Amino acid sequence: MTSPATTTTATPVRPFTVLVVGTENLYRSQAAELLLRSRLAGDGVRVRSVGTRATHEEPVPPPLAELLAAEGAAVEGLVARTLDAATVSGADLVLTATREERAAVVRLAPTALHRTFTLREFARVARSVPGTALTGDDVAARLASLVAAARTRRAPASPRSADEDDVLDPAAGDDAAYATSLDQVRDAVATIVRALDPGHVAEDPDPSEADAPAPPAPARRRSRTRTVVLAVLVAVLVLVTAVTIGALVVLDRLDDRIARFPDPFAALPSRPAPAAPATPGASDGTPVTILVLGATEDVAEDGPGAWADAASLTDTLMIARVSADRRSAQVVAVPPDLWAQVPGVGPGTLRSALAAGGPTRVVQAVEGLTDVRIDHVALTDAATFARLTETLGGVDLELARDLVVDGRVVAPAGQRRLTGEQALLWVRVGGGEAGRVDRERAWFRAILDRLGDPGVRQDPGLLLELLGVTSDSVTVDEGFDRSEIVGLLTSMRSLRPADVAVLTVPTTTGPDDDGDPVLVPDAVPFGVLVDALRTDTLGDRVGAVES
Numbered sequence: 001m002t003s004p005a006t007t008t009t010a011t012p013v014r015p016f017t018v019l020v021v022g023t024e025n026l027y028r029s030q031a032a033e034l035l036l037r038s039r040l041a042g043d044g045v046r047v048r049s050v051g052t053r054a055t056h057e058e059p060v061p062p063p064l065a066e067l068l069a070a071e072g073a074a075v076e077g078l079v080a081r082t083l084d085a086a087t088v089s090g091a092d093l094v095l096t097a098t099r100e101e102r103a104a105v106v107r108l109a110p111t112a113l114h115r116t117f118t119l120r121e122f123a124r125v126a127r128s129v130p131g132t133a134l135t136g137d138d139v140a141a142r143l144a145s146l147v148a149a150a151r152t153r154r155a156p157a158s159p160r161s162a163d164e165d166d167v168l169d170p171a172a173g174d175d176a177a178y179a180t181s182l183d184q185v186r187d188a189v190a191t192i193v194r195a196l197d198p199g200h201v202a203e204d205p206d207p208s209e210a211d212a213p214a215p216p217a218p219a220r221r222r223s224r225t226r227t228v229v230l231a232v233l234v235a236v237l238v239l240v241t242a243v244t245i246g247a248l249v250v251l252d253r254l255d256d257r258i259a260r261f262p263d264p265f266a267a268l269p270s271r272p273a274p275a276a277p278a279t280p281g282a283s284d285g286t287p288v289t290i291l292v293l294g295a296t297e298d299v300a301e302d303g304p305g306a307w308a309d310a311a312s313l314t315d316t317l318m319i320a321r322v323s324a325d326r327r328s329a330q331v332v333a334v335p336p337d338l339w340a341q342v343p344g345v346g347p348g349t350l351r352s353a354l355a356a357g358g359p360t361r362v363v364q365a366v367e368g369l370t371d372v373r374i375d376h377v378a379l380t381d382a383a384t385f386a387r388l389t390e391t392l393g394g395v396d397l398e399l400a401r402d403l404v405v406d407g408r409v410v411a412p413a414g415q416r417r418l419t420g421e422q423a424l425l426w427v428r429v430g431g432g433e434a435g436r437v438d439r440e441r442a443w444f445r446a447i448l449d450r451l452g453d454p455g456v457r458q459d460p461g462l463l464l465e466l467l468g469v470t471s472d473s474v475t476v477d478e479g480f481d482r483s484e485i486v487g488l489l490t491s492m493r494s495l496r497p498a499d500v501a502v503l504t505v506p507t508t509t510g511p512d513d514d515g516d517p518v519l520v521p522d523a524v525p526f527g528v529l530v531d532a533l534r535t536d537t538l539g540d541r542v543g544a545v546e547s
Helices: 028-040 062-070 085-089 099-108 110-115 119-127 139-153 175-195 232-244 247-255 306-313 350-370 383-391 420-428 432-451 460-470 482-491 523-534 542-546
Strands: 016-022 045-051 093-096 116-118 259-261 288-295 314-322 329-333 339-342 346-349 376-381 395-399 403-405 408-411 414-418 475-477 500-504 507-511 517-521
Touching: 016 028, 016 099, 016 139, 028 045, 028 062, 028 175, 045 139, 062 175, 085 099, 093 099, 093 110, 093 119, 099 110, 099 116, 099 259, 110 116, 110 139, 116 119, 119 139, 119 175, 288 350, 314 350, 329 432, 339 350, 339 517, 346 350, 350 376, 350 523, 383 420, 383 432, 395 420, 395 432, 403 420, 408 420, 414 420, 420 432, 432 500
Parallel strands: 016 045, 016 093, 093 116, 259 475, 288 376, 329 500
Antiparallel strands: 288 314, 314 329, 339 346, 376 475, 395 414, 403 408, 507 517
């Protein structure tokens, strides 16, 4: 008797999805969709396009249809579609027509920051990635690898003018405008496709550097690596340093590249009073307090579970305070697993607050714990410290014991200059949550010391390079606009890295409701710390807080 054949069904492989975003989804984004689809689709890659203001299902305009037909791209059946959060969530790579659409995507889905580029920006970055750096045997896998590589290479390839990242909008122009716009799309798509070839040879990522604006200064020096991203407060200090040499003029260019997310404060039912200057009636401004959240890596998804994913990856939480008189600043490292009252949830960690409600909920938890008002929120990834360290040529750290990885001594005990990768390993290896925060604090202090080194401060070329990449390092709340950033930086002209104190929240262990040990604030020194923050006297009381 013959047994019937058994049929097995393979689990379908999810295609790599590229989302192209335009404004009305009638011109540039549809052209990019068609060209990308004709060159990439069918290799495990899916391409679709949408618009931020697409309101009607209109066909491709005749001038563009004729040009695309000449390219061999069929336009039948294409209609305008509207951007939404679910569409962004399902995309592995988001390419936008201009910086305006890129900002709209990030406002809609902040965790999409590191996989969202303008089309021409992604092409420029792709030129700098050698084919040998990409992994995978098929187009989809290599495209995923290219997106990962682009995260760390995007900013050093910044153009002479920010609008070079944009594709021309031909809507109000003639047939020549359509042709120019299509040429820009075609060239960008061709560059991306070439970059996926294993034999692709990397090009200089910044051919426009020679024409970049710079203050009167010695010739520009190349840094050891172009894969530079700055952590939030370090970025501020670099900006401040550059302001003192007259580089404020480049802020227009930088602000165009800063991503922003929706106001995290609008939904808060009650808040602490704003911090007042230590000297009532003084002519100084007001203190500025920024909550910094950093993850070990970018979050790959958006939607309801995105902040839960971000929380699981979060290993950096800092309260950064700039004093009212702008003569000092303090960075307070807070363990993400510090126990607090989480509004709407109950007792839990600050990490769980982020998971429960994103930046808004973690602001509530921090403000409830400290009674200190948060003015702004910034999101970054913790690896930025490593890339900054690498660019600075390493930082000096005291190792209490050998740094051992996979049974091999990477760096012996003692005072050592560590690379970015070594410093990141040192922070994350052993010692528990409190010990990790202490090591993070020491690393941050070491970075500040390097930024204060005359060799760094007197190299305007390096500072301008750091300025050029700062805008791609973080996402900030939409209230932290250009005017506020410029005002803050201008008022901080006299601040130096040596004027920044790096502290750690004093902690101890205590029981939770079930009697299990958890990390809690050490009441007396923590009280001194938050009182100093509330009264803007932390700069004068650093010794008392640390003792």
